Amino acid sequence: GIIKPQDVATAIIAAIGQDHPMIFDLQANGPGFVLCRLTPTYLQHHINKFMQTGKLPKPRSDPITCVVDFSSPNIAKEMHA
Numbered sequence: 001g002i003i004k005p006q007d008v009a010t011a012i013i014a015a016i017g018q019d020h021p022m023i024f025d026l027q028a029n030g031p032g033f034v035l036c037r038l039t040p041t042y043l044q045h046h047i048n049k050f051m052q053t054g055k056l057p058k059p060r061s062d063p064i065t066c067v068v069d070f071s072s073p074n075i076a077k078e079m080h081a
Contacts, residue, residue: 006031013028022039023038
């Protein structure tokens with residue numbers, strides 16, 4: 001069946017969970033957007049490390065491919081209202 005974008009957003013939030021070490025305040029918003037905030041501890045650690053080394057951290061996991069189909073964008077109006 002067809003899954004609504006809001007249901008997909010809710011499933012993503014459920015999969016991340018409440019005890020994630022770097023993400024908190026997850027919310028489903030509007031037509032299926034997932035809003036989140038990064039924990040201050042996570043940000044502080046990575047900003048301090050960047051300031052010390054001048055290098056961004058490398059991802060911990062192997063890269064994956066994610067395909068997003070965005071059809072018929074209306075370039076004449078804003079994406080978000």
